[in-house]
Amino acid sequence: MRVSLMTLGDLLADPVTGTVETVAERHQSVIDAAAVADEAGFHGVHVGEHHGMEYVYSAPPVILAAISQRTRQLRLSTSVTLAANLDPVRVAEDYATVQALSQGRAEVVVGRGNFFTTTYNLFGQDPEDSHALFSENVELLQQLWTQPEVNWSGKFRAPIEQFRLEPHPDPAPRIWIGGGASESTSELAARLGLDLMLPSAFGNPAAFAPVAQDYKRRWAAYEHGRQPEVGACWHVNVARTSQEARARWEPRYRAYFDLMVKIITRVNPDPPAFIRKPFDFDWLTKNGPAIVGSPAEVADRLNEMAGVLDSDVNLLYFDMGGQPAGEYRDMVELFGAEVVPQLR
Numbered sequence: 001m002r003v004s005l006m007t008l009g010d011l012l013a014d015p016v017t018g019t020v021e022t023v024a025e026r027h028q029s030v031i032d033a034a035a036v037a038d039e040a041g042f043h044g045v046h047v048g049e050h051h052g053m054e055y056v057y058s059a060p061p062v063i064l065a066a067i068s069q070r071t072r073q074l075r076l077s078t079s080v081t082l083a084a085n086l087d088p089v090r091v092a093e094d095y096a097t098v099q100a101l102s103q104g105r106a107e108v109v110v111g112r113g114n115f116f117t118t119t120y121n122l123f124g125q126d127p128e129d130s131h132a133l134f135s136e137n138v139e140l141l142q143q144l145w146t147q148p149e150v151n152w153s154g155k156f157r158a159p160i161e162q163f164r165l166e167p168h169p170d171p172a173p174r175i176w177i178g179g180g181a182s183e184s185t186s187e188l189a190a191r192l193g194l195d196l197m198l199p200s201a202f203g204n205p206a207a208f209a210p211v212a213q214d215y216k217r218r219w220a221a222y223e224h225g226r227q228p229e230v231g232a233c234w235h236v237n238v239a240r241t242s243q244e245a246r247a248r249w250e251p252r253y254r255a256y257f258d259l260m261v262k263i264i265t266r267v268n269p270d271p272p273a274f275i276r277k278p279f280d281f282d283w284l285t286k287n288g289p290a291i292v293g294s295p296a297e298v299a300d301r302l303n304e305m306a307g308v309l310d311s312d313v314n315l316l317y318f319d320m321g322g323q324p325a326g327e328y329r330d331m332v333e334l335f336g337a338e339v340v341p342q343l344r
Contacts, residue, residue, distance in 0.1 A: 001312060003316055006317045007319050009027075009050070011055070017324065030319070031070060034067045035070040036332045038073055049134060050116065052119070080110060081111070083111065086110075089140075093165065095227060109231075115264055123242045125176055138188065139192065150165070187218055196228065196229075202277075204252070231307065299339045299342035
């Protein structure tokens with residue numbers, strides 16, 4: 001099992017201490033935590049992208065470029081790159097630059113960002129076009145990274161003639177498809193030979209098991225010549241004792257849940273079902289995506305849940321709900337020292 005940091009950049013006052021980081025401190029915290037993760041045996045770091053809301057990370061390639069200079073082995077990725085909203089040429093150039101700076105450690109998880117429909121309005125797009133935009137842009141991104149010269153035409157952007165991307169990445173960054181809410185996402189990933197990253201959500205993770213199985217069936221039909229990989233996302237808090245972890249995390253996890261409800265009901269006219277349910281810490285830590293406790297407890301539950309989804313890579317979201325930067329780094333170090341050796 002490979003484990004990676006995941007961070008979305010929510011900026012909240014810490015309900016435990018009452019303090020709130022500055023935007024600059026919030027950006028620095030993920031760079032510092034990634035440096036610790038690199039030494040602690042983590043596989044990678046995944047940085048989120050949002051625009052015009054209470055998440056302050058809007059430029060993942062800039063953050064990843066900074067992380068590349070503080071790390072030696074960590075894979076540098078996203079959670080997610082908003083491929084439906086961004087111009088694929090610009091995306092290709094940005095992450096090809098990260099690839100050059102990191103000596104080949106860049107990759108991307110591309111997603112539609114369909115939870116946050118107002119982002120489409122911000123970029124002058126129709127949310128009804130999200131599937132078509134996403135498919136077209138991902139296919140072009142793949143061509144830009146794998147072909148020496150691109151000639152292309154589509155529906156949503158100007159044609160490209162005899163274009164060579166600079167810097168041209170060698171090797172091409174790995175592309176994951178992020179999602180699991182629609183069959184079209186699984187089909188696109190399988191058809192293009194791209195791995196699948198299941199979403200981070202507050203429901204029962206077992207609901208995504210049929211999605212992963214369907215994706216693998218579709219993959220097999222295309223005969224790509226290698227086995228597909230599946231990733232999953234978890235909300236995590238680990239401390240020396242279960243009591244310590246649960247006591248400090250419950251108010252922060254509740255604050256993060258409340259933030260999600262606030263944002264999604266504001267920006268999505270058809271919010272997902274979990275938004276309509278009250279926060280239930282016990283249910284989330286027993287049946288949901290939350291993994292909390294001592295190193296032994298966290299290892300046992302992560303092994304169990306990764307087995308349910310047969311996930312090869314597991315993204316761990318530690319820094320939510322006003323989590324202090326120092327405590328964040330300490331958790332990453334503790335996880336690397338005492339949880340990673342117990343993982344399957």
